[in-house]
Amino acid sequence: MREFTNPPLALPAPVGGLADVVFRRAQEDPLHIALGRKDEQGEWRDVSSAEFRDEVLALAKGLLAQGIRFGDRVAIMSRTRYEWTLFDYALWTIGAQVVPIYPTSSAEQCFWMLYDAECTAAVVEHEDHAMTIATVIDRLPHLRQLWQLDADPVPALYDAGAAIDDDVVHRHRQAVTPDSVATIIYTSGTTGRPKGCVITHGSFMWEADTVAEYWEPVFHSKKGDEAATLLFLPLAHVFGRMVQVAGITRGVRFGHQPQLNAAALLPDLAAFRPTFILAVPYIFEKVFNSARRKAEKEGKAGPFEKAVEVAVKYAEAIEAKAWGIGPGPSAGLRMQHQLFDKLVYAKVRAAMGGRLRNAMSGGSAMDRRLGLFFAGAGVQIYEGYGLTESTAAATANPPGRTRYGSVGQPIPGVTVHIADDGEIWLHGPNIFQGYLNNQKATDETLHDGWLATGDLGSLDEDGFLTITGRKKEILVTSGGKSVAPGLLEERVRDHPLVAQCIVVGNDRPYIAALVTLDQEAVEHWLAMRAKPQLTPSELVRDADLETEVRRAVVAANTLVSQAESIRTFRILAQPFTEEHGLLTPSLKLKRKAIETTYASEVEALYRA
Numbered sequence: 186m187r188e189f190t191n192p193p194l195a196l197p198a199p200v201g202g203l204a205d206v207v208f209r210r211a212q213e214d215p216l217h218i219a220l221g222r223k224d225e226q227g228e229w230r231d232v233s234s235a236e237f238r239d240e241v242l243a244l245a246k247g248l249l250a251q252g253i254r255f256g257d258r259v260a261i262m263s264r265t266r267y268e269w270t271l272f273d274y275a276l277w278t279i280g281a282q283v284v285p286i287y288p289t290s291s292a293e294q295c296f297w298m299l300y301d302a303e304c305t306a307a308v309v310e311h312e313d314h315a316m317t318i319a320t321v322i323d324r325l326p327h328l329r330q331l332w333q334l335d336a337d338p339v340p341a342l343y344d345a346g347a348a349i350d351d352d353v354v355h356r357h358r359q360a361v362t363p364d365s366v367a368t369i370i371y372t373s374g375t376t377g378r379p380k381g382c383v384i385t386h387g388s389f390m391w392e393a394d395t396v397a398e399y400w401e402p403v404f405h406s407k408k409g410d411e412a413a414t415l416l417f418l419p420l421a422h423v424f425g426r427m428v429q430v431a432g433i434t435r436g437v438r439f440g441h442q443p444q445l446n447a448a449a450l451l452p453d454l455a456a457f458r459p460t461f462i463l464a465v466p467y468i469f470e471k472v473f474n475s476a477r478r479k480a481e482k483e484g485k486a487g488p489f490e491k492a493v494e495v496a497v498k499y500a501e502a503i504e505a506k507a508w509g510i511g512p513g514p515s516a517g518l519r520m521q522h523q524l525f526d527k528l529v530y531a532k533v534r535a536a537m538g539g540r541l542r543n544a545m546s547g548g549s550a551m552d553r554r555l556g557l558f559f560a561g562a563g564v565q566i567y568e569g570y571g572l573t574e575s576t577a578a579a580t581a582n583p584p585g586r587t588r589y590g591s592v593g594q595p596i597p598g599v600t601v602h603i604a605d606d607g608e609i610w611l612h613g614p615n616i617f618q619g620y621l622n623n624q625k626a627t628d629e630t631l632h633d634g635w636l637a638t639g640d641l642g643s644l645d646e647d648g649f650l651t652i653t654g655r656k657k658e659i660l661v662t663s664g665g666k667s668v669a670p671g672l673l674e675e676r677v678r679d680h681p682l683v684a685q686c687i688v689v690g691n692d693r694p695y696i697a698a699l700v701t702l703d704q705e706a707v708e709h710w711l712a713m714r715a716k717p718q719l720t721p722s723e724l725v726r727d728a729d730l731e732t733e734v735r736r737a738v739v740a741a742n743t744l745v746s747q748a749e750s751i752r753t754f755r756i757l758a759q760p761f762t763e764e765h766g767l768l769t770p771s772l773k774l775k776r777k778a779i780e781t782t783y784a785s786e787v788e789a790l791y792r793a
Contacts, residue, residue, distance in 0.1 A: 190599070191599065197363060202367070202390075203277045244342055256282065259304060264310060294379070312333065392430075418465070454541075455538055464545075466546055474681050495522055499519075545567045592651070608641060683703065701760040710733075724756070
């Protein structure tokens, strides 16, 4: 199949902007719990729709008092926290445009985004961020204001705007239309300088309405309960921003968690007890690997692996029945599943708060087996696909009809087209307006309303999309063999000891790989084998560890032909990090930067 369209559920909004729902919800149900917010003691407290409306209104007045005007661009540089959402909606209320900046951005990256967007003000999280911007302030003639969240600027802004009449704010809000620009989100910049994606209020509203309407049953752990989610995705990323907008739009209670790591996240999941979450595959991998390590420490590695096998088979049987190609789980499989539900699966669910039954995953591809395990363990993961340019989700697996290993069908109202060269093209009301100040890049990406994504994929007979790679990442060996590295890299990463993998081989005689290690998993592996703790340089030379990684490479090679297989690899002592310029803020590999940094290691892979 070359093209598939799902009929729309939501029509584009004829009037209004993103902030309107805050005021509408407060009027309709003022006591509804809109958000959860941690107090100074670390306890979660409720924020009602009326309270949030009042805070947004007071902050909007303060921003007006400080000179922020309709159409001004204001940057927010922070981790995911309550104040981000508050500033987002206050700025949208007065028609300002928000420019998210990743909190880990360098001074030059900050400069480019603030300069290109001509930001008049910025909100930063702490003093380090303020100092980062201070180093480039002399090159930012438009920047007039800087607020630091850790210095608690909100009460002072409330006071500054106290004399402004509410009607002044509402006149600004009523001037916002669906065609008004809501945000400029800069791409991660894997292949060059970040480009600012211009996204309107209308695109975000349509996206949120569609996702909330179609996947509403997924938001609940059981019928009739109150939907709640913990937002830990970066709000600087379009995926996290869509979660925020959809949550406010649909009245889903949500809280903020600023740290995207298992050690900080798992305790908050247990305390907040969400009914569903939206995450990236990395989170689910961490939960799974943590459960496996715990089982190994308790001497239950064998039963855990058996439980994984049963969960996968059970989910496969459910999937086959849903598609009319199987009878469902056998009686024996159901008995095994029931046993392991008490011994293993319930503990996995408890680690995520206990109420979680559904999740949505995006940002990168999820291994089919991992998705099957979680489904068999009682947490259904709906994998999707989208870009900043498509205002987050463009496709997703629909409720009740998951096809594991795919990123689902187009969301209602979106069309997916596969071009002659395999590139995925998208069309729908969620497509962005173009790149700020970059007509050349806009013309290369937008074609009569169609978004050329740069990703490669295929559609099956039911309109389910599978991602096969990126056009710019295809490697061509010196023998002329084209290789998509993504599939190999993902399979190598399936090994619990592997953190990252990058496949190389462009203009080389064969394919090779650089591999980094998961430090926490390695420490556990050493302890379980009574090995002494090794330094990073000693680890990469450990013969047993090399054997483990080789198993991962051999497993990956079973997926491809011999000409596409990884012939050799090297284990690196340090992971690829954003701080060293080797990852984007959304944790994607910067291939050219990695190959440049590790040029000698790559050369060594091809020495006779």
